[in-house]
Amino acid sequence: MYLIAKLLLVVSLLAVVGCSTTRPSNPNNLCDIFDDKPSWYKDSKKAEKRWGSSVPVMMSIMYQESQFKHNARTPRTKILWVIPGPRKSDAYGYPQAKDNVWNEYQDQSGNGWSRRDNFADAIDFIGWYNKQSQKRSGIGLNDSYNLYLAYHEGHGGYNRATYRQKNWLMNTASKVESRAQQYQAQLQTCEERFKGSWWWPF
Template structure:
């Protein structure tokens, strides 16, 4: 009985360690091939989202990097009460894609992905693909236009359509960084995509 208890304990600890490793951000986020080599399942989920929504893998990955640096449980910083006491967070944005509660609920209802989680990569990349598809419909943005897709992602479609970003130099600079990263990922991906796709019959 004692040995069985020890074995169960070891299995539980191993599970926690493996789960923790699975959530560690990619070691080399500046190369999309290194990212997908590091995270073996990420490419197939990104490709699935690309095929479903039409938004390209480099654009989705560049937006995700900007939002969370691929940290699965990223959150906004807490406010301070009397400059010392931790207060409420600035928003409910959470996860790989930094999505607010209400936007995530809209995605779940619209996409049918009711059991999705913001801290799970496959759901987060599907969300970004879905949101970019909404940007195409609501704001007439091309699905490979990383610059304007990010502005709409940050400001919301109503804000983007009203041009709220025009007075935010910092945001336009950030959107350009996203566009630059998407272009970099686009140059890198052909170097490894052939082997990442797998055999011709592979569903993704």
């Protein structure tokens, strides 16, 4: 009975850690992120296995969209320069997904109870979206530059090359690409210790 109680306590503590909404202390280092939040590694690898896009690519997109803030929203507009008005977009959560795209993800992925402020759901969404970018726009699953352009513009916009009129967006996509490469190099130095954790499910 003592052993069972102890195991239940450990599981409860892990659940609390997994549901934590605090941001990683060092979002510039993927090893530090997963040290802070070990469950994020597990969730990211599940999404990688399911959809084929690599952990560094998906995490780089999430960083760019929300800096890992679970309840991130777009700023409010201003009425008469002072009064808070409606938000510029209904994008929300870790992936900054809009309502209509999130609803499409829920319908197609089988993850109907998913939430944008839940990391596991959010990283799965990014993996799913990247898979749609491969299907609809012919983008490689680890082509972080073009995946981000499609993520931002939508597949119709990407296919029409609307991003070519937005130098700031192409610059941002380059930052996503650089961060994905940085994350990849970092993960190669530390991934074995996460794979060796007793809770690793694969």
